[in-house]
Amino acid sequence: MATPLERLPVPVLRTVALAPFALPAAMRKRMVGAPIRMDGQQLALDAQVVLYVMKMSGRTRLVNDELAEVRAGMVLGQHMLGGPPTEPVATRDLEIPSGEHRIGGRLYTPAGLAEGSPLLVFFHGGGWVIGNLDTHDKACRLFAKYAGVRVLSVDYRLAPEHPFPAAVEDANAAFRFAAEHAAELGADPAAIAVGGDSAGGNLAAVVAVQAAADPAGPQPVFQLLIYPAIDNVTERPSRRLFREGFLLTGEDMNWFREQYVANLRDPADPRFSVFHSENVAGVAPAYISTAGFDPLRDEGEAYGEKLRAAGVAVTVNRMSDLFHGYLNFLGAGRRFREATLELASGLRVGISMALASKTTGRK
Known part of the structure; x- marks a missing residue:
């Protein structure tokens, strides 16, 4: 089932999803919390922000819904975070x-x-x-x-x-x-x-x-x-x-x-x-x-x-x-x-x- 946030028009969703990336790095770091380190590696700040945006939207993994909604969710993700076409x-x-x-x-x-x-x-x-x-x-x-x-x-x-x-x-x-x-x-x-x-x-x-x-x-x-x-x-x-x-x-x-x-x-x-x-x-x-x-x-x-x-x-x-x-x-x-x-x-x-x-x- 679509989350409440995902029921918004796509342009609004895109604006909401991309807003954190426009913040200064110091603000993004405070927003997402401590750096994620595992196996001798540190997750990039941009990657940590993506996980934060997904969590705020109610999505923590790829498969949450029925098949049709899983497929639609991948398409929606491109509209939100795929960026402009080259x-x-x-x-x-x-x-x-x-x-x-x-x-x-x-x-x-x-x-x-x-x-x-x-x-x-x-x-x-x-x-x-x-x-x-x-x-x-x-x-x-x-x-x-x-x-x-x-x-x-x-x-x-x-x-x-x-x-x-x-x-x-x-x-x-x-x-x-x-x-x-x-x-x-x-x-x-x-x-x-x-x-x-x-x-x-x-x-x-x-x-x-x-x-x-x-x-x-x-x-x-x-x-x-x-x-x-x-x-x-x-x-x-x-x-x-x-x-x-x-x-x-x-x-x-x-x-x-x-x-x-x-x-x-x-x-x-x-x-x-x-x-x-x-x-x-x-x-x-x-x-x-x-x-x-x-x-x-x-x-x-x-x-x-x-x-x-x-x-x-x-x-x-x-x-x-x-x-x-x-x-x-x-x-x-x-x-x-x-x-x-x-x-x-x-x-x-x-x-x-x-x-x-x-x-x-x-x-």
Whole structure:
């Protein structure tokens, strides 16, 4: 059920939500209380203010309501704290075939980008249950402009209406579509990357592993994995440390899992827990960004170690002062935008280095 505050008109909600971020730092610190320190890390002040705003609005975790309201809540969050859209970036909605289905997509093209550019196929987060093209529109625009790439955002089918492996099938279909229609998308077919946040990071990693297992098919040149859900079998310390109080809770994760894989007998299935893939040698180079105050932190970093041990070029960068979902708070102060711009830089450099390595024959 919507909280009393959420019944206000969206412009009013936005004004109320953003007001604390306009205060001097000293006032914000007094408002939110003592700094939050855990596991040798200190939460950024902007992140602490977001938690304060959510608490004041009656929201302390992602899943509080019926499915329709959970989905609507994520959209509302973008209106409140997503910030203004990055411009100038042109968009075009399109359809992507996936087996007997057709799913939505949105192509982002920053002004001045030449034809034959790199392309990022992006899968949004939301536990495979919530999220859509609009909830990640601001992030895709930022990546397009500041990474100097086209972005194809994919509206894959969501659970529980379409449980596992529907999202995996759609993700693979979207990557193949991008490779086969690169010219129509204005992209270089040899410079197509995959990426996503949270559940979308899971899908991007699965696409990269499955592509590597079929060397005759198209291969992503790079993968951008943002606080990805990688291992749904092993409970590492971060799952226990941060299971309460930092947006994504342990209860939330259980709920998402029940919606997505209620029909899955083996949670180690690599299409779900990609960490348990038998062979990751030969997958695309990766940039993995984790968040310090995130239950998924340790598994993302463990996956980076696994890729590195298999000879894959990988960069693992922990945003130690942020929590899970920071990509969706670009309008909340400065720190979230700074972190996302760092991702864009990692994407730009990573694709460039991967293409240079291919040209010189190195892996």
